Amino acid sequence: MTDYFSVFxxxxxxxxxxxxxxxxxxxxxxxxxxxxxxxxxxxxxAEVLAQSALVNRAYRALRDPLPRVEYLIALEEGRETRExxxxxxxxxxELLEEMLEVQEALEEARAAGMVGDAGVRLREERSRLExxxxxxxxxxxxxxxxxxxxxxxxxxxxxxxEWFKQRLATRAYLRTVIDDLSEALGExxxxxxxxxxx
Amino acid sequence: MSRIVGIDLGTTNSLxxxxxxxxxxxxxxxxxxxxxxxxxxxxxxxxxxxxxxRRQLARNAARTIYSVKRLMGRGYEDVKDELARLxxxxxxxxxxxxxxxxxxxVTPPEVSAHVLRALKQRAEAHFGAPxxxxxxxxxxxxxxxxxxxxxxxxxxxxxxxxxxxxxxxAASLAYxxxxxxxxxxxxxxxxxxxxxxxxxxxxxxxFEVLATNGNTHLGGDDFDRAMVDWILADIRARHGADxxxxxxxxxxxxxxAEAAKCRLSFEERxxxxxxxxxxxxxxxxxxxxxxxLVEPLVATTLAPCRQALADAGLTREQVDQVVLVGGSTRMPxxxxxxxxxxxxxxxxxLNPDEVVALGAAVQAQILAGGITDMLLLDVTPLSxxxxxxGGIVSVLIxxxxxxxxxxxxxxxxxxxxxxxxDMHVLQGERELAKDNRSLARFDLAxxxxxxxxxxxxxxxxxxxxxxxxxxxxxxxxxxxxASVEVKPTYGLTEAQVEQMVEDSFTHAEADVEARLLIxxxxxxxxxxxxxxxxxxxxxxxxxxxxxxxxxxxxxxxRTVRAGTDRDAIRECTIALNQATAPLxxxxxxxxxxxxxxxxxxxxxxxxx
Numbered sequence: 001m002t003d004y005f006s007v008f009x010x011x012x013x014x015x016x017x018x019x020x021x022x023x024x025x026x027x028x029x030x031x032x033x034x035x036x037x038x039x040x041x042x043x044x045x046a047e048v049l050a051q052s053a054l055v056n057r058a059y060r061a062l063r064d065p066l067p068r069v070e071y072l073i074a075l076e077e078g079r080e081t082r083e084x085x086x087x088x089x090x091x092x093x094e095l096l097e098e099m100l101e102v103q104e105a106l107e108e109a110r111a112a113g114m115v116g117d118a119g120v121r122l123r124e125e126r127s128r129l130e131x132x133x134x135x136x137x138x139x140x141x142x143x144x145x146x147x148x149x150x151x152x153x154x155x156x157x158x159x160x161x162e163w164f165k166q167r168l169a170t171r172a173y174l175r176t177v178i179d180d181l182s183e184a185l186g187e188x189x190x191x192x193x194x195x196x197x198x
Numbered sequence: 199m200s201r202i203v204g205i206d207l208g209t210t211n212s213l214x215x216x217x218x219x220x221x222x223x224x225x226x227x228x229x230x231x232x233x234x235x236x237x238x239x240x241x242x243x244x245x246x247x248x249x250x251x252r253r254q255l256a257r258n259a260a261r262t263i264y265s266v267k268r269l270m271g272r273g274y275e276d277v278k279d280e281l282a283r284l285x286x287x288x289x290x291x292x293x294x295x296x297x298x299x300x301x302x303x304v305t306p307p308e309v310s311a312h313v314l315r316a317l318k319q320r321a322e323a324h325f326g327a328p329x330x331x332x333x334x335x336x337x338x339x340x341x342x343x344x345x346x347x348x349x350x351x352x353x354x355x356x357x358x359x360x361x362x363x364x365x366x367x368a369a370s371l372a373y374x375x376x377x378x379x380x381x382x383x384x385x386x387x388x389x390x391x392x393x394x395x396x397x398x399x400x401x402x403x404x405f406e407v408l409a410t411n412g413n414t415h416l417g418g419d420d421f422d423r424a425m426v427d428w429i430l431a432d433i434r435a436r437h438g439a440d441x442x443x444x445x446x447x448x449x450x451x452x453x454x455a456e457a458a459k460c461r462l463s464f465e466e467r468x469x470x471x472x473x474x475x476x477x478x479x480x481x482x483x484x485x486x487x488x489x490x491l492v493e494p495l496v497a498t499t500l501a502p503c504r505q506a507l508a509d510a511g512l513t514r515e516q517v518d519q520v521v522l523v524g525g526s527t528r529m530p531x532x533x534x535x536x537x538x539x540x541x542x543x544x545x546x547x548l549n550p551d552e553v554v555a556l557g558a559a560v561q562a563q564i565l566a567g568g569i570t571d572m573l574l575l576d577v578t579p580l581s582x583x584x585x586x587x588g589g590i591v592s593v594l595i596x597x598x599x600x601x602x603x604x605x606x607x608x609x610x611x612x613x614x615x616x617x618x619x620d621m622h623v624l625q626g627e628r629e630l631a632k633d634n635r636s637l638a639r640f641d642l643a644x645x646x647x648x649x650x651x652x653x654x655x656x657x658x659x660x661x662x663x664x665x666x667x668x669x670x671x672x673x674x675x676x677x678x679x680a681s682v683e684v685k686p687t688y689g690l691t692e693a694q695v696e697q698m699v700e701d702s703f704t705h706a707e708a709d710v711e712a713r714l715l716i717x718x719x720x721x722x723x724x725x726x727x728x729x730x731x732x733x734x735x736x737x738x739x740x741x742x743x744x745x746x747x748x749x750x751x752x753x754x755x756r757t758v759r760a761g762t763d764r765d766a767i768r769e770c771t772i773a774l775n776q777a778t779a780p781l782x783x784x785x786x787x788x789x790x791x792x793x794x795x796x797x798x799x800x801x802x803x804x805x806x
Contacts, residue, residue, distance in 0.1 A: 026404045030573055034602065034663045038360065038565045049602050049662060056575075056600040064511075 004058035004071060012075065013151055014068055014144035025059040065141045069164055072147075076161055095170055099177050102129075106184055119185060126181040129174055136171040140164055202331040202360060202566050203321050204368075204558025207310060207348065209267040209391030209417060210525065212236045213555035214317040217568065222372060222559040224552050225324045233551060234320070237264045238312045240299045243716045247316040250717040253724045255453065259285035259445035261299050265419055268391045269295045269306040270351075271344030273688045280415075283423065285445035294690060307351040307690065308698055314355035315702075319713075332357045333562040335554050337392040338364035339412030339579045341625050342637050342667050343688040349666070350690055354698045360565050362664040365389070366396035367576050368557030369523040370405055372548055374572060375560050381518030382408075384507075386536050386544065387554075388499065389524035391417040395503045397510040397517070406575045409509035409598045411502035416495065418459070418526040424491040425455035429470070429479075437477055447474055462488050463528040471789060475731060480789055489531045496535050503539055509598050520544040525551050575600050578661050585622040585631040594659050597627065604660040608674075615647040619655060623667070636687040642671050642680045655680055718764045722755055722771045729778050732785060739788065740781045751777040 005012050008024045030036070032051040037044060061071040102125060109118035143160065150157045204222070206213045211233040215224045224232040231249070239246050239254035239262040246254070254262040263286055269277055274290055281288050287298040296303040314334075321329045334357075336348050345362050352359035366385035373383075380400050387394040394412035398405055429451050430442050441447040454472040461468040462485045472479040507514060520540045526532060527550050536544050548556065563569045577598045583591040584607065594605035609619050619642040626634030645653050654674035661667055671680035685691075690698075729752060737745065755770040 026402065026406075026573075029404065029575055033573055033575070035361075035561075035564050035573060036567075036570070038567070049660065050604070052663075053602040053604040053660065056603050060599060060603075 002054060002058075003075060004061045005075075007055060007058040008062070010062075011151070012072065013148040014065070014072060015148050016062060016068065018063070021059070021062060025055065028055045065144065066137050069140050069144070070168060073161065073164055073168070076157075092166060092170060095173060099173065102177055103180070106181060110184055122181055122185055126178055126185070129178050129181070133171060133174045133178060136167050136174065140167050140171075200331060201321075201325060201327070201329055202333060202562035203317075203329055204555055204560070204562045205314065205317055205332050205334045206365070206368075206555035206558055207267065207313065207334055207336075207351070208236055208554075209265050209389055209419060210236060211390070211551065212313050212317060213552060214321050215552070215555040215559035216321070217559050217563040222375065222556040222563075224555055225321050227320050228323065234313065234316060235264075236267065236310075236313050237262060238266070238309050239263070241716065241720065243719060244713075245312055246713070246716050246720060247312050250720040252453075253720055256446050256449040257723070257727060259449050260287060262286070263297060263299075263304075263309050265391055266297075266306045266309040268415060268419070269297075270310065271306075271341065271347035271688055276688075285449060293688060305690065305698075307347050307695075308354055310348070310351035311354035311698075311702065314351055314357060318355060318357060330356070330358055331360050331562075333361045333363055333558045333565065334359055335363050335365045335368045335558045337387075337389075337412060337414050338366050338394040338396050338407075338410040338576075339392070339414050340364075340665075341414075341580055341635050342665070343635070343686065344414065345664060345666050346686070346689050349664070350695045350698075353695055354702050356699075356702065361561060362666065363558055363561050363574070364394070364396065364407075364410070364576055364579075364665070365392075365554045366394045366410070366523060367398070367405065367407055367574055368555075368561060369521065369548075369553045370396070370398050370400065370557065371560040371572065371574060372553045372557035373521060374400060374403070374405060375556075376548070382512065382516055384503075384517050384520045384540060385523055386499075386503070386520060386527065387412075387523040388526040388532060389417050390526070391415070391419045393417060393499050393502070395499070395506045397506050397512065403571045404573050404575060406600070407577045407598075408512070409506045410577055410579050411506040411509070412579070413498065413502060416498060417524075418456075420495050421459060421488075421492045421526065421529075422452055422456050424495065425459060425488060426451050428491055429455060429472075432481065433479055436481075437479065439474075439476070441474075450474070451479075458483055459488060460525075460528070463530065473731065473735070475734065478735070478789055480792065485530070489529075492529070492531065496529075496532055499532075500535065500539055503536075514540050514542075517542070522546040523550050523553055576663070576665070577601060578603070578665055580625040580635070581627055582637075582659060582661065582667065583624050583626075583634070585624060589631045591624055591626075591629060591631050591634055595661060599661075601661050601665055602663050604658055607657050607659070609642065609655045609657055610651050610653050611645065611648070612650055614650050616650065617645045617647055618643050619645060621657070623659070623669070637667065638687055638689075639685045640669055640682050641685070642682060644678075644680055645673065646676070715762060715764050718767045718771075719759055722759050722767050725771050725774055726752065726755060726759075729774060732778065732781055736781065736785050736788070739784045744777070744780055747777045748774070748781070 008021060010016060032048055032055055034045065034048050034052055037048045062068050106122065109122060112118065147157065147160055150160065201216065204215045213224050213232055213234065215222055226232050234248045235252045237248065237251035237255065239251035239258055241254060241258065251262055255264065268280065272295055273293055274288065274295055277295060289296040289298055289303060294305050296305055318329055332352060334348055334352055336345055348362060349359045366387040369385055369387065370383055383398045383400055385396045385398065392412065392414050393416045394410065396410040397408045399408055426448065434440055450472050454470055458468050458470045467482055467484045470481050470483050517540055520536060520542055522533065522536065522544050527546060533544055560569065561574065564572055578595060578601050579597060581593045581597045582595040583593040586592045594607060595603055611619060621640045622631065623637045623640060624631055624634040625637055628634050642655055645655065656672045656674050658670045659667060669682050671682050672678065673680055729748060751774040755774050758766040758770050
């Protein structure tokens with residue numbers, strides 16, 4: 001698997017200059033996009049298509065700070081995964097217990113037909129979880145510099161990698177609970193699963 | 199490289215354009231018209247397209263097909279409700295929609311091919327040379343099947359479709375060529391049958407689509423329908439006639455409603471006059487009345503706009519320009535709602551009917567190597583996934599991923615000695631397979647018999663620059679390519695398309711001269727029809743002398759109409775029109791008088 005960092009000539013680090021990356025992405029797109037290789041032979045066209053797809057995927061993986069961390073974890077683990085779809089996350093035990101309570105409250109409210117102030121309470125709960133969801137992402141991104149320093153100094157990154165994984169697993173779990181709450185509140189937009197930039 | 203044209207294959211109108219001296223231009227027909235109505239009619243004299251077909255709408259409704267774009271790449275079940283409102287008959291069957299024309303059936307790609315062929319001929323007449331390659335636009339929110347159907351239509355028409363381009367993105371290219379767009383651009387495209395919103399970042403000649411959303415079943419057609427229902431109810435109330443089951447009068451009303459809607463974009467009120475055999479429907483209609491009818495439809499375009507902004511990771515304050523594309527954005531109500539949503543003025547400096555075709559021409563020029571400083575990076579509008587255990591979708595390529603893109607997935611067997619593996623590929627945003635759009639079932643054949651779980655088949659799902667899926671499979675252990683058999687859920691198979699391409703050669707279209715003759719005859723028929731109706735309805739308003747002159751002109755036209763002399767038919771048509779002019783004037787006066795009187799009566803009633 002081609003390392004997406006190397007596609008842009010970048011080191012495997014989490015701090016990336018967004019402007020520079022975009023400029024490089026445009027340059028590579030100009031070089032490899034099928035638009036500029038019309039009329040070449042089928043073998044060449046297939047190569048160009050594959051190259052262009054690689055550039056696009058690499059840019060997508062590295063453009064935003066959080067997906068960048070997700071991609072790096074996959075890379076460090078030597079897993080060949082698709083974007084964003086890591087192994088089933090294992091959330092920490094305390095979180096599971098806490099969320100169990102939220103789920104129970106949700107079940108009760110559902111069973112009772114969402115009467116009274118159930119909706120209000122669930123909405124409050126959801127907004128609290130959404131704040132935590134955003135906070136998890138910020139926490140991960142905040143330690144990106146630390147990771148890069150360890151890379152530079154050749155330090156041991158195992159602990160930090162584990163910590164990143166924990167946070168991302170927690171985040172994924174929170175997302176599921178938030179979606180469940182939204183669905184129960186009848187506020188989920190046509191089952192739209194959001195894929196980007198949370 | 200031969201000339202590559204850009205084609206906007208629209209729900210209501212289609213256009214062909216090309217770049218000439220660095221400037222994209224729409225190619226007009228012999229009479230200077232740029233818009234070709236996307237209407238195809240099967241007449242006893244042959245197939246007619248465009249204006250001539252439009253004249254058949256109210257006379258030959260069951261054999262005149264319009265808005266076929268809404269049926270492209272769709273199954274019978276998808277469009278069942280809509281079909282009840284269309285005058286033509288469709289054979290009930292699960293897969294591709296089949297329209298019955300007399301004793302034969304045609305599919306939507308074949309109907310669209312007639313429109314494309316007319317545009318191809320128009321371009322060929324303009325260049326005096328054959329045209330074989332084209333860029334064709336589609337709504338950005340078109341799924342894989344709808345894109346394939348469009349490409350099939352091109353092939354059937356004898357065009358090599360070099361690229362399928364999204365309409366809002368094409369529009370942004372046209373604007374980009376004029377250096378009118380830099381920064382974050384929102385393109386709001388509301389056409390005859392489809393709605394798209396695309397958010398782009400335009401910088402240094404790169405047009406990067408950040409997100410797109412839309413509805414492939416919402417447009418001016420739906421506005422017209424709301425108006426038709428309203429007019430039908432009004433006719434019931436005022437004339438005691440229920441016309442809703444009569445295809446021809448309904449088409450008259452639809453055409454009248456559409457024209458009134460267009461006028462109301464520029465005027466506050468207008469008069470709607472629709473002549474029927476027994477009476478003439480006549481009423482004032484205001485912009486406010488039409489706005490009240492279409493407001494709920496316009497409102498449904500706003501949620502996709504918000505979703506696209508969210509997917510692009512932007513707030514409305516970050517949008518630098520809002521561009522309006524598509525004829526329906528001429529409605530002041532649409533503009534108002536869009537401006538409210540984005541909190542800024544929207545503009546349509548380039549003609550909203552033509553801008554998509556102009557952009558297609560720009561893309562054609564890029565592919566021809568004539569423009570090297572512009573590059574379009576588009577996205578796939580819908581998530582692509584495969585069905586997994588329990589009917590759940592596993593997303594392989596999320597929506598709004600820049601294309602071309604690819605995803606790899608590994609498959610294995612679940613039974614010892616299993617030699618085929620089947621996959622179900624879907625598009626959509628829902629979690630359950632049954633709620634998404636089924637694209638195709640793939641059979642991976644030729645897997646070597648091995649114990650269950652041993653084979654490692656790597657399947658590559660590649661979405662090309664057209665937004666169309668390609669699937670390849672390899673057995674990892676042996677490196678052998680596995681064969682992939684595609685069964686499209688809502689599309690034509692390769693063999694069917696081949697057959698249609700062949701048919702289009704054998705049942706060769708009437709050549710240009712024959713086509714012109716058909717058009718002239720059709721126009722003569724229209725005039726004959728109108729005159730006969732006028733005589734039935736208001737013959738008494740004409741003097742004996744006038745009646746004799748009209749009678750003579752009618753006979754003369756009928757006689758030459760049977761022959762093949764186009765000029766004679768045209769001359770006699772003009773003569774008949776002239777002979778009827780005094781009667782027509784008197785009818786108009788009478789109708790106005792009647793309207794004024796009935797208005798007075800209404801006022802008297804209101805005031806009493």
